[in-house]
Amino acid sequence: MGLKISFSSIVLLLLLTRVVEGQPGVFDVTKFGAKPDADIGPALVSAWKEACASVTPSTILIPKNNYALSQVLFEGPCKSSINFQIQGTVKASGDPSAFKANGPGLPGWVTFEHVDLLTVSGGGTFDGQGATAWSKNDCQTNSNCAKLPISLVFNFVTNSVAQDITSLNSKNFHLQVFGADNMTVQHVTITAPGDSPNTDGIHVGRSTKVTINDTQIGTGDDCISIGDGTQQLTIEKVTCGPGHGISVGSLGKFPEEKEVVGVFVRNCTLTNTLNGVRIKTWPASLPGSASDMHFEDIIVNNVGNPVMIDQEYCPSNQCSKKAPSRVKVSKVSFKNIKGTSSTQLAVKLLCSESIPCENVEVGDIDLAYSGPEGPPTTICSNVKPIFSGKQNPPTCVGGSQSS
Template identity: 60%
Template structure:
């Protein structure tokens, strides 16, 4: 924010007792500081309310053109600008907000935006696309409602590898030094947020919600981006709460509550040609509740090469998670691949530490690595998982991996397999 209040707070320490002013230098410094304050305040543009551009918060009228007009005004301004979508319910057919722009822009959303229920009305892209910007902020307590129920019924991805493309709620493409904070993404038709080609982007205090039965509604998907921070958010969807695709580098995921969904996943990797390595992922202090998997790294059995390295899961709580800890290099959903071809994705320097809670299945830990490229540098420490079901004792399954153990492991991990034997 570039508001007056922020600037005023910054300079509130400049209270002067004039009886103590003994130095001409001090007076000049004080005067210069107030000149700087005045110049900063003067540099602010007045907020651009979309209603001034024709938007109506009647729950029906489409504000696409009004939002685009406000965006063009802000983007062409040499001063930092704020666009405001106030409280109320607004229809939004589609929006593409693009840069580069002349100065930083904040889009502040307090109301509810509703997508068309019919996915066919959203043409050639996503519902909301924001791209090619530096120092962009999306903030507020507003809601982006993708109204995805009709689209979920059309989703055939569980049966066909070339399934139809449904629109995401958001595509954040090629953003630098930007912040996405406070908003709610509801019932997206496909992914809620797709982050592509971004650098130094923070996503914080988000609420992302869709039913557990909604197919492919990943909460946040990151690909070919670096310096992405996901923090202090609640995500419950029908797929991964957070998924990291190829080219994800230096990603931090902290204080995320996930569930329902498929957990926090690296991959899947190795499905497409020319994939870039995943390097530097740090998942800390997260809680997973009633999810299909907890924390996992997954790759397809195929001839495509790739890599995932320097990946760390630490201080994770599992509550009734079906598969709490997973490395799966035989990932092949709906028989869309050939299991006879081992994965050529190299997984190394992966650690699981301080992970506790309950498993919803007897198989609590699965570390199944590639025969061609066995996992290297896997570290396991302080695991405490319990299973209270009727399917026998809690177990683990390991193949093509020799972990290093530290601290306490409950259950004993890889003991039956002796950490090296293929199951």
């Protein structure tokens, strides 16, 4: 009986989710005038308006083919759920000036905003054509740099899923989740060269209950970056590399930042990344806090600084180090992190002189380093970690050892 129920449930699910041309509730962009190798933006916006107004669940379909796509904004609220199914490849304009920001933040190429019960899926590709813009990105040294677009933006989206899609060569971040509640990103592939600037794979900020699962990220900046206001974020089974690692922060740079509470990173693999798992805050920062952050069961392969708290984060000397960070970091654990470090300094716990880190646990660390300088090392500052289990490299002075 159990087998029959399972089989019938699968058949029913396939029937419900199958997208067929002409099926009621399916809005095929080719029926709205979309043509291969031409801009399908107007057709796609028209399809969205009809789907969003539907009182029954709808599917927007981009069939298999290659299309151009101008900057588009899909706004809710909508009257029912929407499955945005991209089976083909859409390509952004190569001209960075073709993208305009709606406010003080970065512009988006494809933006979903104020939508509930959204699914973006289909196996297709969003090609940001970032190579045309990367040479114009001087944000590391110029605070007034050009605002390049994020490829996929999910603003104030609730109860939604992004899955089985590819983001290729974004001009800026690949995917941003901001102001979201209960969103899942899974089975997503993110790809850009390791030297592409500011191409964070997934950036999460001011969101609650976001899950990133079973996702492959190789890019030129953080594979996943976690901004202020993030609460109850779960990251599992992510492969990262190339890239800059999985990072909380940087925090403390802007006024009125909200606290980070509840970050859980588990069962991830990082390969050939500049950093491993880290928490970073600016020196001379504005006040803030980050707590309840846990990194467990992490494999690192040739990764720089695999375990890191850095409260003196200051890339390209864009800040003053005359005052310590005022971001409070507490209740942090790094456990069962194993593999190889590309730097002699394998464990770096550099906390604020004015607000030392509290309740930091480091357990079962086994990191090998084969460089000419000698064995791997640990450094601690303004923190008294609780060490447990195996410690390779050896623990730093000032910590306590538990059994």
